[in-house]
Amino acid sequence: MHHTKKVLVVLAGLGTLAVALLSGTALAQEQPRALVERAAEAMGGLERLQELDNFVVTGFGQYLYQNGGGNLSPHPRAPVKWQAAVAAERSFDLANERAVNRDRRGLLFPFANERGHSWDETSTLQTGVAMLDHPLPAVLEALDPETGFGPVHVEDGLLVVEFTIETGDTLWMAIDPTTDLPAWVRWISGSTTLGEVTNTAWFTGYLPFDGVRLPVGITHNVDWRDATMSYFNVDSYRIDVDDPGPFPEQASAPGFGGQVAEAQATQIAEGVWDVRYGNNGGGVIEFDDHLTMFEAYGNETATLARIDLANTLVPGKEVTEVIVSHHHFDHSGGVRAAVSRGLTIIAERGNEGIFREMISRPAPNFPDALALDPQPLKFMPVEEHLILEDETMRVDVYHAVGHLHMANAVFAYVPEHRIFLEGDFTTWNWTWHWWGGAYLDSVERYGLDPAINIPVHGIVTTFDETIAAIEEQVARARAFCENNVASGIYMAGCPAKYSRDASDQED
Numbered sequence: 135m136h137h138t139k140k141v142l143v144v145l146a147g148l149g150t151l152a153v154a155l156l157s158g159t160a161l162a163q164e165q166p167r168a169l170v171e172r173a174a175e176a177m178g179g180l181e182r183l184q185e186l187d188n189f190v191v192t193g194f195g196q197y198l199y200q201n202g203g204g205n206l207s208p209h210p211r212a213p214v215k216w217q218a219a220v221a222a223e224r225s226f227d228l229a230n231e232r233a234v235n236r237d238r239r240g241l242l243f244p245f246a247n248e249r250g251h252s253w254d255e256t257s258t259l260q261t262g263v264a265m266l267d268h269p270l271p272a273v274l275e276a277l278d279p280e281t282g283f284g285p286v287h288v289e290d291g292l293l294v295v296e297f298t299i300e301t302g303d304t305l306w307m308a309i310d311p312t313t314d315l316p317a318w319v320r321w322i323s324g325s326t327t328l329g330e331v332t333n334t335a336w337f338t339g340y341l342p343f344d345g346v347r348l349p350v351g352i353t354h355n356v357d358w359r360d361a362t363m364s365y366f367n368v369d370s371y372r373i374d375v376d377d378p379g380p381f382p383e384q385a386s387a388p389g390f391g392g393q394v395a396e397a398q399a400t401q402i403a404e405g406v407w408d409v410r411y412g413n414n415g416g417g418v419i420e421f422d423d424h425l426t427m428f429e430a431y432g433n434e435t436a437t438l439a440r441i442d443l444a445n446t447l448v449p450g451k452e453v454t455e456v457i458v459s460h461h462h463f464d465h466s467g468g469v470r471a472a473v474s475r476g477l478t479i480i481a482e483r484g485n486e487g488i489f490r491e492m493i494s495r496p497a498p499n500f501p502d503a504l505a506l507d508p509q510p511l512k513f514m515p516v517e518e519h520l521i522l523e524d525e526t527m528r529v530d531v532y533h534a535v536g537h538l539h540m541a542n543a544v545f546a547y548v549p550e551h552r553i554f555l556e557g558d559f560t561t562w563n564w565t566w567h568w569w570g571g572a573y574l575d576s577v578e579r580y581g582l583d584p585a586i587n588i589p590v591h592g593i594v595t596t597f598d599e600t601i602a603a604i605e606e607q608v609a610r611a612r613a614f615c616e617n618n619v620a621s622g623i624y625m626a627g628c629p630a631k632y633s634r635d636a637s638d639q640e641d
Contacts, residue, residue: 166283166295169309170276173269176314178346183274186346188378190225191268194218195366199241202361203327203463207541208488210359216242221255222366225378226271233265234258234381244627246564246607251625259382263303263323267335269316269349272307275299292317315340315347324500325358326433327463327492329470332357343371358491395436397443400594402586403551405527408594409444411436417555417588418444419548422524424454428546428555429590430468430479434503437468441475453477455514455522457531459557459590460543461485469493473511474503480522482533483515484542516544519580534559535579536633537572547582554582554597557590560604566614567607571633574601608632 174180199205199215206212222237235258241250266272275281276297284296284304292308299305306320320334333356337349350368355361395412402408405420409427414436416428425444430437445452455478459465466489469479473493481489490511497505514520520531528550534543539558546555559573577584587600595603608630615628 166286166297167277169286169293169295170273170297170307172314173307173309173316174273174277176347177269177273177316177340178342180277182345183270186270187229187374188225188227189270189346189348190223190372190375190378191348191368192223192370192372193366193368194220194222195364196242197239197364198361199243200463201325201327201356201363202359203461203466206538208461208485210487214361218242219364219366220253224268225375225381226265226268227378227381228271228274231261231265231271231275232381233260233271234379235260242626244566244568244611244625244630246561246566246568248565257382262299262301263305263321266299266305266319266321267333267354268352269307269319269337270346272305272319273316276305276307313340322499324497324502326467327470328358329492329495329497329502329505330500333363344373346371346373358495395439397436397439399443399447402588402594403548403553406548406551406553406588407444407447408588409440409447411439414591415440416557416590417546417548417553418447418453419527419529419546420448420451421522422526423451425451426480426522426529427453427456427477428459428588429465429557430456430458430472431465431557431590433467434471437471438475438503441472441477455480457481457544457546457555458485458489459545460540461488462540462558465557465590466492470502470504473509474507476509476512478512478514480514480520480531480544481516482542482544483517486513486515489513530580532576532580534572534576536569536575538569545576547580547584549582552583552585552597553588554584554586554600555588559589560587560600560607561589561592562595562599562603563592564603564607566611566630567604568611568627568630570604570608571631571635573604575633 171180174183177183197217197219199217202214204215217239219237219239224233224235226233236255238253238255240253245251266275280300282298287294293311294306294308296306308317310317316337318334318336320332322330322332325331333354336353338351340347340349348371352366354363356363397409397411399407399409407418409415409418414431419426427444441453456472458479458481469489470493479489493504493511516531516533518533522529530547531544534545537543584597587595587597611630615630618625
């Protein structure tokens with residue numbers, strides 16, 4: 135009898151599963167517009183939604199720093215860094231199909247400049263796809279007469295409607311068949327470092343507000359490493375407010391670097407130039423039959439501009455390899471562009487995995503240089519020390535030590551001219567420095583004698599100027615920590631560490 139009950143339970147379970155599968159198939163054959171109309175009805179009724187002029191949502195949340203590309207190491211399980219957002223307010227002007235996002239942001243980890251911890255208010259205009267990561271405007275846009283529908287499919291028990299809006303962008307909306315409420319909206323966007331990514335905004339915890347059911351939790355994920363880009367906790371909705379503005383005139387430009395500039399080259403020594411795009415760049419070094427560039431910083435535009443200028447410095451010689459200091463997405467923003475030119479990427483061995491991830495991703499909807507001219511990654515690993523040398527030039531590439539901002543980092547050294555090339559070791563005008571000892575720790579570990587520093591950020595300085603700037607920045611970081619503690623605020627990174635200080639070494 136005991137076994138019979140088990141069989142009956144199993145058969146009943148299989149029957150329920152079969153019914154569910156058949157129901158899902160049947161529902162997937164429904165007309166997509168009818169499914170979205172049912173979602174509108176579940177949210178308060180289509181007529182009610184269409185009569186709204188605006189709504190304002192407030193709350194708080196966090197953003198993933200550099201979209202997951204700013205972590206201590208490139209390992210997929212490395213701890214992530216977050217940026218908090220408070221006093222957040224997002225106003226949707228439904229009548230004019232625009233939204234504005236305002237909040238005050240602060241990094242939850244130590245940063246070199248005051249802007250990272252200033253909590254200044256940001257204001258970003260959003261139009262088109264950018265404002266459809268909320269179910270209310272997404273449902274209204276899907277039901278716009280200019281919108282076209284694609285097929286319906288079932289994903290994890292949810293009914294997914296494909297729709298293409300007037301701008302030509304295609305999105306997908308998942309509808310929960312048990313509630314008819316939107317579960318998520320998905321779209322594709324271009325990425326400086328990853329070619330393109332598939333985004334999914336999840337909606338949870340629907341509650342009624344003035345006759346409209348809206349989510350109080352919104353989480354944004356991407357398909358790269360299944361990373362959570364942001365999450366937002368709602369603490370209020372206001373429907374049809376008298377004044378939802380003001381709205382900025384233009385939407386913010388996407389991507390790193392945002393600046394429009396021209397690459398410029400300055401010769402530092404025989405066979406060594408500083409090639410810079412705006413405020414960022416690095417060295418270019420001449421060998422017997424080629425050039426080696428330090429860093430693929432920013433984005434495709436900045437990196438290709440630096441490569442193109444470098445290729446004019448010495449007749450008959452072109453850049454064939456790029457030393458990338460570390461994986462952070464600002465410093466590796468041009469890796470895809472460099473690979474598209476067939477250049478070899480030189481970096482600490484631990485970066486190979488993330489760089490292969492970055493260059494292997496297709497970008498059919500947002501084609502960049504690599505998507506237009508696919509090339510394989512040519513990777514030259516650095517363990518502790520790599521020598522690049524011929525009869526005319528020698529460059530030593532070393533694994534950086536003591537740098538808790540970037541564990542898998544390298545720097546370069548030109549012994550003939552005593553030139554130190556680095557990214558994020560220092561910048562002459564940083565406000566604070568949290569790992570200032572890494573520079574001299576690395577110099578001493580490898581027995582170097584630098585005279586000139588070529589940084590990725592800022593300007594070329596002498597070695598003495600570099601060390602003086604670091605010590606001032608460490609002192610300011612310590613004072614910053616002391617002032618915060620006196621106010622009852624305990625910041626990440628405090629108290630500031632400095633390995634060159636005897637008192638710290640004794641501790």
